[in-house]
Amino acid sequence: MRILVLLQAVPDLTGDLQVAPDGLSLAERGGGRVLNEFDEWALEEALQLQAAGEGEVHVLVPQANGARDILAAAWAKGARRVFLLPGSWDGVGNWGLARAVAWVVQDLPSELILTGMQSPKDADAGLGMLLAGFLRRPHVNGVRRVSLAEETAVVEKELAQGMVARFAVRLPAVLGLIGARTAPRYLPLHRLRQAAQTVPVEELPAVTPSGPLPCTLRRLLAPPPARPTTFLRGDPSQVADQLLAVLREQHVGRWAQDAR
Numbered sequence: 314m315r316i317l318v319l320l321q322a323v324p325d326l327t328g329d330l331q332v333a334p335d336g337l338s339l340a341e342r343g344g345g346r347v348l349n350e351f352d353e354w355a356l357e358e359a360l361q362l363q364a365a366g367e368g369e370v371h372v373l374v375p376q377a378n379g380a381r382d383i384l385a386a387a388w389a390k391g392a393r394r395v396f397l398l399p400g401s402w403d404g405v406g407n408w409g410l411a412r413a414v415a416w417v418v419q420d421l422p423s424e425l426i427l428t429g430m431q432s433p434k435d436a437d438a439g440l441g442m443l444l445a446g447f448l449r450r451p452h453v454n455g456v457r458r459v460s461l462a463e464e465t466a467v468v469e470k471e472l473a474q475g476m477v478a479r480f481a482v483r484l485p486a487v488l489g490l491i492g493a494r495t496a497p498r499y500l501p502l503h504r505l506r507q508a509a510q511t512v513p514v515e516e517l518p519a520v521t522p523s524g525p526l527p528c529t530l531r532r533l534l535a536p537p538p539a540r541p542t543t544f545l546r547g548d549p550s551q552v553a554d555q556l557l558a559v560l561r562e563q564h565v566g567r568w569a570q571d572a573r
Contacts, residue, residue, distance in 0.1 A: 314368040314461060317423035318359045319414065319440065320387065322346035322377040323433050332533045337404050339533070346379035348386070351429025355490035357497040358459055359427050360391050367461045369393050371421065373517075375402045375410060381514060386500055389508035396421065399519045404530060406436055409522035411443035417517050418448070423485065425466060430454050430489040437528050441489035450487050453480055457492035 324330065324339045325347045331340040359370045371394045372387040374380045384395040398417060402410055418426070426448075428441045445452030457477075458469040461484075470478045471491055482488070545555045 314425065315421075315423040316359045316362060316368040316370050317418065317421060317426045318352075318356050318370060318372045318387070318392070319426060319428040319444070320352040320356060320372060320374045320383055321349045321429075321432055321434065321440070322374065322379040322383055323349045326433060330535075332535055336532050337530055341378060346377055348379075348383050349429050349432040351431055351490060353429075353497045354457075354493045355427040355429050355488075356387060356390070356392075357495065358456075358490055358493035360498070361494055362459060362461060363391060363393075368425065371423065372396065373398060373414070373418070373421070375414075376400055377402060381512075382505075382509065384514055385508040385512040386505055388512045389500055389504050390498060394515065395512060396515050396517050398517050400521065405522060406526065406528065406530065407434060407440045407443055408437050408527055411440055412447055412522050413520045415444055415447035416520050420517075425459075425461070425484060426450075426487045427459075427490055428487070430456075430491040436530065439489060441487050445487035448485075448487065450485050451482050452487045452489070453482055454489035455491045456488045457490070458494050459488065 323346055324341075332338075333340045356370075356372070359368070362368045363370045370387075370392045372384060372392045373396045374383050374387075375398045380397060384397060388395050398414065400413070426441075426444065428444070430441070431439055434440075439454065441454060442452050453468050453470055455470050455472075456468045457471050460467045464484050466482045466484055466486055466488070468480050468482055468488060470480060472478055543559075545552045547555070
C-alpha cells in the first residue's frame, strides 16, 4: 500500500513575524521556512505504518524556501520516494494548491494521503479537506492514530474533553493528522547534511491552478499592539473601587454605573 504524505514549508512562527513589503506575505528571515508542525505528525504516523509493514511512504512538498531540506529530512527518516511540486505558491491559497495537487497525484497512485490537520496558510479552509473534495475521497480531520486493513483505514479522531472517536474509512482516503502514536523522531544534524547532498528528489511536471478562485488574499495586517496590563492593588474594598472605575471607563453595562 502506498502512503503519500503532503508536507508544506511554512514561516517559522517561533519569532517575531513581519508583513513583507508586498502586503501579501510574511517577510522571510535568515533561517527561511520550516516544516509545518502538524505535517510533522503526519509524516511520523506514516513512517510508523511503514515500519509495521503496512505501506510504503512517499512524500510530496510544494516548492518553497526550505522545501528541499524538508524532502531531505523525510528521506533520511525513511521515506522511500520524495517529490517536489515546482511552481511559485506564495499568495496561492489552499484551494488553488489543493486543485494543483489533485491534478498531479493522479500520476502518483496512493491508497492513503496524509497531511497535517492545519497550517498557518489555512485562510480558505484546510488543505486536506479541499484535496479530498477534488479527489472525491472520504476525509477525516483531527486524526491521531491510523491502522490499515486491506481496503479500510481505522482511525482515531480526537474530540473535545479528551474523548476519542474511532472511524472505519474506506480507501482510498485523505486524512488530516493532529498527532501520531509516537513523537516525531529526532534527526541528527550530520544525517540531515548528508541527506541534503544525496536525496533523490523527483520533480513533478509544473502545474498552475485553473479556474476562478473562490477567494483571494487582498492584504495581510499585523495585529495591533496589546495594551499594557494593569494590576489592581490594595485591600478588597480598594480593588473593588478600582475595578468599578475601569468598568465605567470601558462602558461595560449599565450595572457598572448603578453598582453603588
